[in-house]
Structures are given as structure tokens and as C-alpha cells.
Amino acid sequence: MNDRIEASLMYREAAEAGAIVRRQLARNGAAMATLGRRLRDLSPATIGTLARGSSDNAATFGRYLIETHAGVLAASLSPSVASVYNAAPAMAGAVVFAISQSGQSPDLLLSATAAQARGALLVALVNDETSPLFAAADVAIPLCAGPERSVAATKSFIAALAALLHLIAEWTRRPGYDAALAALPDALERAWGLDWSAALPILKAAHSLYVVGRGHGYGVAQEAALKLKETCGLHAEAFSAAEVRHGPMALVERGFPVLLFAQSDESRSSVAGLAAEFSARDAVLLTAGLPVGAPGLALPALAADALIQPILLIQSFYRFANALAVARGRDPDRPPHLVKVTETR
Numbered sequence: 001m002n003d004r005i006e007a008s009l010m011y012r013e014a015a016e017a018g019a020i021v022r023r024q025l026a027r028n029g030a031a032m033a034t035l036g037r038r039l040r041d042l043s044p045a046t047i048g049t050l051a052r053g054s055s056d057n058a059a060t061f062g063r064y065l066i067e068t069h070a071g072v073l074a075a076s077l078s079p080s081v082a083s084v085y086n087a088a089p090a091m092a093g094a095v096v097f098a099i100s101q102s103g104q105s106p107d108l109l110l111s112a113t114a115a116q117a118r119g120a121l122l123v124a125l126v127n128d129e130t131s132p133l134f135a136a137a138d139v140a141i142p143l144c145a146g147p148e149r150s151v152a153a154t155k156s157f158i159a160a161l162a163a164l165l166h167l168i169a170e171w172t173r174r175p176g177y178d179a180a181l182a183a184l185p186d187a188l189e190r191a192w193g194l195d196w197s198a199a200l201p202i203l204k205a206a207h208s209l210y211v212v213g214r215g216h217g218y219g220v221a222q223e224a225a226l227k228l229k230e231t232c233g234l235h236a237e238a239f240s241a242a243e244v245r246h247g248p249m250a251l252v253e254r255g256f257p258v259l260l261f262a263q264s265d266e267s268r269s270s271v272a273g274l275a276a277e278f279s280a281r282d283a284v285l286l287t288a289g290l291p292v293g294a295p296g297l298a299l300p301a302l303a304a305d306a307l308i309q310p311i312l313l314i315q316s317f318y319r320f321a322n323a324l325a326v327a328r329g330r331d332p333d334r335p336p337h338l339v340k341v342t343e344t345r
Contacts, residue, residue: 005323010231010332014154014318016146018188021162024144025181028166035123035139036170039095042121046094047074050111054153054226055099058160060219061310062097062168068215070172082114083107092119097164100124101148101156103131112136125163127156141167150333152231154318157223158188161311180305187304191312194300196320199286202257202297204327208235209257212244212274213310214267217289220310221261224317231325231332241271254282260296262289263309288313 005011047066049059056076063074077096082088083106098112103126113136116122124137127145134140143159162184169177203209211228213221221238228236239248241260252258258278262271268290275295278285285296289309292298299320302312325332 005326008322008326008332009150010152010154010322010325011319013148013150014158014315014322015192017155017158017315018185018192020145020155020159021188022185024142024159024162025166025185027144028141028163031139031141032166032170035141035167036173038121038139039171042093042095044072044093044095044121047072048077048091048094048096048115048120049074049099050077050079050096050108050115051099052079052105052108054157054223055101055160057219057223057226058157058164059097059099060222061161061216062099062164062219064216064218065164065168065307069168069174077111077115079107079111082111088114088118090118091115094120096120096122097167098122098124098126098133098137099160099164100131100133101127101143101145101153101160103128103133109133109136123167125160125167127159151335152227152332158311158315161219161314165307165311176305176307180307183304184308184311187302187308187312188315191302191315192319194302194316194319196288196299196316197323198297199259199299199320200324200327202284202286203232203234203324206234206257208237209259210244210248210252211236211238211259211261212241212271213238213261214241214271215263215265216307217261217263217267217310217313220314220317221259223314224259224261224321227318227321228324230335231321231330232328233325233330241267241274244274245277249277249281252278252281252283255284256281257284258286258296260285260287260290261310261313262287263306263313264289264303265306288316
């Protein structure tokens, strides 16, 4: 079984993340510094994000950090406003971050250029530097992940998280960002080596589960839920630690699986409190990043700056998700009914 696990493209591509981020930080240093100065000079009132799938999960990560650290309103833009309804709001003075692995999705490209035409500064974070989105942007930043052949995006997602972190660091110049970024490549390589196989027997026969995070870790919970759906055939839903306490809690009863992600910032106490609530309901609880002694099965997680902890958690998760897909008899590289570039219009 180990040979099947390590033979997958998903496994091999996700394992590259540390080297990719190291290369990306070196290549993009000057461009990010210039963009940071431009954003400080522009002082935008609003940031919009445009993305689909895993890239949209990365955008969630970025929006939390923009609002908490840059103090600027950030919102997800709906591509269908332009691609279906042929409309676009006024965007003068706004900045739009378009995030994409391929840079080819028609609705994303149309929405990005529509925002640009309505006055937005278009910043594209794109892996394919030959793509139309990369060419159309006012500022184009390469993700540097290289070709990604597995349908399940892994290394390009982590590259997008690192690029957003780098961008916000240069924009805000807040203490802590530079050290966290410098530590990220080596930490990703250590995170890849962590063993989450204790969770395999729990989720091998599962039908559904919740994945929960909070703050900038919520985007990682969204990404984990997406990967469990597409690679493992599990009905997984992502919730913030606050939102799950509302209607979704009604489904949590004895034996219901829950995967909790936490980072060591102000949000961790609320996630720890939620773990106790799930435990009281006899849920099957898996945790990563909670303090020692928290309820549930603790999956190994590196101690690190809270800025990068969610990135390290998703790296460890990718190795686990690949193994879980194989254990469930699925091919993680070829999810049914999916293709690499989704031609949404």
C-alpha cells in the first residue's frame, strides 16, 4: 500500500511545497516590495478577491489577514456578476487580487478584466505565466509551483498562501511577517514528515464529517473539506468555529467525525472550547494544533508562528488525504467527473 501512496502525483507534488516556497520567496522579493509600496501609496479602501476552488480557499486565508493586519475591508467577488449577468460594480480606488493555478478559466478572466475596466488595480497571483490572466494583470506575481498534473491542487494552493503572506508582509511591514516567511520553507518540509495515519481507521469507512477552523485557519479548513470530497469521496463540510455552533451542530451526535484545525493566536481558545462541546456530544474528534490535553485524537502538528501554522497543517493534511484516498480504494490523481482546468462561464 505504501508504494501506491507514494506513487501518486498528489503525493509527489505536495512533497515539493517547501522547495517551491523557497524558490518563490527568492524570485518575488523585489516585485513584492514594489507592490507593497504601491499598496501603501494607494491606501485602498477595499480589496476584492476573485478565485474558484482551492484558489478561493486561499483567498479566504488572505482576506482574514488583510482585514486583521492591514485594516482594509476585504470581500470575495462573484465571477457570475460579469460572466452571467454582464455587469460590474464601480471599482475606482479598489484593488482586486485574482488567484488562479491555470489563469485560464473564462469566468475568472472576464470578471478580472471587468473589474479592471471599472477602475480596479488588478493584481494576479498565477502559476501559469503564459496564461491570459497573467498577461492581463496590472501586476502579475508568479506562484512558481511548476506544472501540476494531479487534478487535486496541492503545491499550487500552498504557493498561493505563501504569496499572499508575502504580499501582506510587504504591504503592512508588520513585525513578525519576515521571520515567519523565512521559517516557512523548512517548516513545510518538517510538516510533510508528520504521521497522521492514526486517523485512517476512523475515516476509512466514514460517510461525512465536519472540518472546522477559525480566523485565517478557516481557509485551510475549507481546503481540507474540498480535498476530502474530491480525492476521498467523503461528504465533508467546512465551518468556522463560530458558525458551526448554530444550525450545523444539530447533526453532531455519537460517532459523527469532526476534524478541528487551530493556530496559536486569539482564535485558539474558541476552537478548544468547541472541542469540549463536540466531545460532550460523543463526536469522533480529530484535532491538529490544539493544546496538550484537549479532547479527541491529537494529530501531530509543529509549533510555529500563528501566521504560518495553518499552512503547515494543510501540508501535513495533504499527505494524510492522499493515504486516505488510497485506503478507500480511490485514485487521488483522478477524481471522478473532474478536470484540471474548469471551464466555468
